[in-house]
Amino acid sequence: MRSFSRSGPNRPLLFFLAGILFIVNCAIASFASAYNGRPKLVVVIVVDQFRGDYLERYRDQFGDAGFRLLLDHGAYFSDCNYNYANTRTAPGHSTLFTGAYTNGHGIIANEWLDPATSRMVTSVEDSGTKLVGIAGEKEGASPHNLMADTLGDELKLATQGKSRVFAISLKDRAAILPGGFGADTAYWTDPQSGYWITSTYYRDDLPRWVQDFNATQISKYWNREWKDAQGALLRSTAPRKRKDGSEAGFYEVVGSTSFGNEYELAFARQLIVYENIGRGPDTDLLSISLSPNDILGHQVGPDSPEMQQMALDLDRDLADFFDFIGHQIGLADVWVALSADHGVSPLPEQAQKLHIPAANLDIGKIESEIDTAIATQFAHGHAGSFVKMDYPLVWLHQDAFAALQVSEHDAEQAVGEAMKHAGLRGYYTKSQLALGDVPNAALGRKYLNSYSPEGSWYVIGVPDIYTIGQGKGTDHVSPYNYDTHVPLAFFGLPFQPGIYRTSVEPVDLAPTLASLLGVNAPTHSVGRVLTEALAPPHRTANSSADSGGSNP
Helix, strand or coil: CCCCCCCCCCHHHHHHHHHHHHHHCCHHHHHCCHHHCCCCEEEEEEECCCCCCHHHHCHHHCCCCCHHHHHHHCEEEEEEECCCCCCCHHHHHHHHHHCCCHHHHCCCCCEEEECCCCEEEECCEEEEEEEECCCCCCEEECCCCCCCCCHHHHHHHHCCCCCCEEEEECCHHHHHHHHCCCCCEEEEECCCCCCEEEECCCCCCCCHHHHHHHHHCHHHHCCCEEECCCCCEEEECCCCECCCCCECCHHHHCCCCHHHHHHHHHHHHHHHHHCCCCCCCCCEEEEEEECHHHHHHHHHCCCCHHHHHHHHHHHHHHHHHHHHHHHHCCHHHEEEEEECCCCCCCCHHHHHHCCCCCEECCHHHHHHHHHHHHHHHHCCCCCCCCEEEECCEEEECHHHHHHCCCCHHHHHHHHHHHHHHCCCCEEEEHHHHHCCCCCCCHHHHHHHCCCCCCCCCEEEEECCCCEECCCCCCCCCCCCHHHHEEEEEEECCCECCEEECCCECHHHHHHHHHHHHCCCCCCCCCCCCCHHHECCCCCCCCHHHHHCCCCC
């Protein structure tokens, strides 16, 4: 078991860093620009399902050089909330890197109903590509559904492709969407084997170092015991079978423990070494999306001992990673940003114990109720499959309504009313959102920001608080603070250390970094530059006289 000493081997690194910050202060920051190769590397870390209050909840238990590198030596925004309702992984990652919400980048959900094929498709699957790194001719993935470019794309454009952009995650969507169109490579894992893979969108074969990593490293993460700080067993990564008798894969067994984060960061270190990231003449960008927090969180909720231990373990893993990039590149030449793609609701049973309204729902039952209501209204009671529910979003089978000669507006309106009858608070239809027809209020704007032309007709339901669209466990995808509140923190020479309690949004990450790099913000960015957290510009003694002005 790993130890969690606060005064570990990274303490000298912090003293070294403090000295650098004192000596150079803002001088380098004032002249930093992607056009002169400063910084050498920008690392954006996204912790999947890492709610905004976690950093405060566990702060006193963190060591010196993990999360507290950003909390104590960086600019930390404690009140950061997504201003939309569809708080899922694919939209969240897209928002962070495009600086736009769904009505800008187009990614409404992790998957949606394709009207052409009448089947659910993922946000990144691409029939024009193939997977690289596993046997068989399996359909690949790409960022082709994005309707906006990303921070990495703008960095590529600014340097005529000389900057290198890489993105990794256990999940395909959490690697591909942050990387944008121009990423050199996005890597994710095959859920069953745990092998790192990519697609022909990026390259036709795996580099030798990735092949070697797959061949030698995965076995280290099986058959391990995950324990808490007192030595109590939390979980094991021994192979196991699912309820249907099939073998559970690496993603669900190892990925639901802290060993999954350790595995991702080990791959990130190899990526940095073998691709010489941060060692060239131009600024590079690396996106790391850490998935295990989400895999585990859906099962046990945010208040469980397992989630606490995962946060503490991740703190130590990040300290080791920061130590690594400090030695490999030098922290004076690195900027780090930290955020999350969404929060999470407490387990409904936990909320109920405190007399707070909460529930786990039977989505199959709700979907059946909607189908029955539609059949009664439009099909003379003849049963049919009219909708597919991904709570609280309902996709409509357009061909079924076309056969009944029902228009999009009428179909969505009828489905929305059926959703209200089934227990949702309200709804917004695709056709309504396309016209911008929402109340001029905070909630209405959140749903307007959730609009996308992608997929078939749909209706977005407004759920009750702490109401989960599955029979057990917990989830996200509501417009409420427990799902929208995420951390936002920056570390690096341009940033003035401190805790900032002004209201900010995840869309502010990309334009802030773009401005500091001297490049254009992404095409659809609506965020602002977080100037309150930037170090004051460096001035020489005679700068006022030279400029003819006064120094206030």
